[in-house]
Amino acid sequence: MKIQWSKQFFRIHRITGLIAGLMLLLLSITGSMLVFSDEIDHALYANAYHVTPEASPKPLRELMQQAQQALPGNPYVAFVRLPQASDESTVLRAEYAADHKVYIFLNPYTGKILQQYSNTDHLTGYVLYLHFSLLSGKTGATIVLIAAIGLFLSILTGIFIYRNAIGKVLTFRVKLEWHNRTRRWRNLHRILGVWALLFNLLIVITGFMMELKVLDARRNTKISYAGTPFSGDYEALLVKAKASIPGFEIMGVRPPRKAGDPIRIMGHAQESAFFGEYASSVFIDASGNIKKTVNFSKASFGDRFNACIAPLHFGNYGGILLKICYSLLALTPGVLSVSGFLIWYRRKFIIKVHNRI
Template identity: 70%
Template sequence: MKLNWRKQFFRIHRITGLIAGAILLLLSISGSILVFSDEIDHALEANAYHVTPGTQKQPLAQLLLHAKQSLPGKTPYLFFVRLPQAPDESAIIRAEYAADYKVYLFMNPYTGQVVHQHANKGYFTGFVLYLHFTLLSGKTGVKIMLITGILLFLSVLTGIWVYRGAIGKVLTFRVKLEWGNRTRRWRNLHRIIGVWALLFNALIAFTGIMLQLKVLDARKTTPKEYVEVPVKVDYDQLLAKAEAQIPGFRVMGIRPPKKAGDPIRFLGHAHEAAIWGTYSSSVNFDAGTGLVKKTVNFSQAAFGDKFAACIAPLHFGNYGGIALKILYSLLALTPGILSVSGFLIWYRRKFIIKTHQF
């Protein structure tokens, strides 16, 4: 018997879409929100991000000490997520207790006062982000989301095969919506949205899988209790030294050593393209001597490093202006729309048409 490849691909396309459907709807809504996470955060918590400028900023080591003293219980790993980039900006420090529990402290760089703090799930977009990657279920949720991403990618690939004959017709507007036709409305809607969102959904599925693998890797083992590593050098002196290592280098964050032997990492950018992120270039220093151990000028990075760096920006759409974000936000809804329309097509064929045949 000759194998009907189109039928087999259609079956895989239908099954993967139906299995992942409900979660894809959730991912679509949460992903559409997360495109504007920065704008939402600054609108909801404006007082956390801005301070009244003073005359003299406190030393960076002193800010870390104030952050440590403000947190009860065991000492977490502390690092600067974002240094102030303007006189009225807060310094943001992250305290890492575990993969699923982090605390963000917004500090006045002039007084050392903690002006605001919240846990990674204690603010709106943080909750949505945690939901998006873990289903609020830790490692189990991460695995479910990883499988969903793989199913979406398979659905896109099989969809290319199934609808290959319609791609040209859709892109040249020869396939009409026909909303008044009960037989064709959902099928045509599914086809039109699926074709126009084809490349985007393939991109989102692939980058989502890569990010989920990183999230899963962070939860492979239960982390040991953090032991603070002594730092014998001055962060402020190293900051000036780091910015002199790479032409145009702007330090955005600082990571102290997490374990003995680790360097102090100054992360930022030298005005590279936004698609590589804002922490792509770096200068590493020895925590004991302050000597430069490694310098990464990302404009000269290898293809593999650039590929890895663009995964998150490509997934979240935060590498362009507001027009790109609006486009991303709208396209992010398409997996959910496709899952609903795909379900309705399946339901109609499975139950309504069969029922009317008897």
């Protein structure tokens, strides 16, 4: 009975690995690149991120108007990053639809547009869209979600199949044996699979949860992507928001999506940098009354769990050494899919043909 169960687990492991193989290779390569998305963007568009400091910046309302005048139609526009230093630009995002967003970099002192691109016509945006939806919206996102399920099943069955080898691999008793044509791919598959086991479980679980959010954004037709006029004084609201949470550093501003909605001012305070720069928020209505504050240093476990999903998936919560480790480990599902295919191909064709001869 035990042998029969082992065969079934091996069959599931092989089938899920082969079906998801090409997708895993693609997701591995794109995921490895996205670990360094910030560094890539700053290198490719250095002139968009930095400006020459001047006496005083323009009011945010004027910057918003200049951005809106440069955009066709009437999209929803928000400040996604306010300058944190005197030589930084102001970044806005215009939202036309779930799959169509435009980023505008402005000189905060003059209002001059330094750079403008959509979410898919610059390198990291294109790679991100490819990674989560294969450049084909809801259909592509569904395919990626199925691939994630395949990887999860492959990992679980792999744990069962190689359960007796886990200790040997971790104590370096399993050698690569690259010179041995019979064992090289099998041992590589086993060694990489064991060492990357926890990482790949982490990536597939967080990726699965993020993909559900991607699909929900494309299914939820109630989200408004049209701009709503806002005549309030941004600077006065920022002062009020900053005073409402001790140590609050403001990073972005989201105007109301529809009449009556509050403005949302986002940033960070006493919470760990692990949760990102936008974890805390202050909601203020058009009359300047604070409707709600979200001090993330006092957040519930559920809120903390949701906030850590993206950082854990992309590895952007640490320094360059952590990113290098993430980037290399992100390649392991692709390498495992290739080595698994070669193991299957050898058993299916080469060994059978040799035995016939």
